[in-house]
Amino acid sequence: MIQQDISKHFETDRIDFQFLSGNHLYSDYTLVKTIIVNLLSNAIKYSKDDSKIIFECSDIQVENKPRVKFSVVNLLGDSGAPERDKLFERNYRNSKAQNKPGTGLGLWMSQEIAKLLGTTIDFQNFGEQIIFSFDIRTK
Numbered sequence: 001m002i003q004q005d006i007s008k009h010f011e012t013d014r015i016d017f018q019f020l021s022g023n024h025l026y027s028d029y030t031l032v033k034t035i036i037v038n039l040l041s042n043a044i045k046y047s048k049d050d051s052k053i054i055f056e057c058s059d060i061q062v063e064n065k066p067r068v069k070f071s072v073v074n075l076l077g078d079s080g081a082p083e084r085d086k087l088f089e090r091n092y093r094n095s096k097a098q099n100k101p102g103t104g105l106g107l108w109m110s111q112e113i114a115k116l117l118g119t120t121i122d123f124q125n126f127g128e129q130i131i132f133s134f135d136i137r138t139k
Contacts, residue, residue, distance in 0.1 A: 014051070018058075025068055035114060035134065047075050048076070049077070051074065053072065057070055073131045117136060
């Protein structure tokens, strides 16, 4: 269901959907979808042209409690990596990304939504690859 719902927002075959979870979420679906759509939009906007973007949904355990982890993985584009310490600030825009459309509110808003859902968005940088992820309780 989530793949079909999210696919409606994007006219691209760049997203590789990997669903490795069989659990059901106990959360506000609209808010979770808002975060995912924002993370995928950013990945499309700021990754290398024509590169694949991976969206993964997997089961994990946190403190022996089942959760579903959502991850968006992409290669860095011309704008380079965002500044980790400013990434989730309101109105933050990477200086190299000023030529791209945007307001600098998306990641800030997504992080605020994640907090309302009892989680946070994590950012990892592995050279040319970046990952944004968050997890939600399942039971």
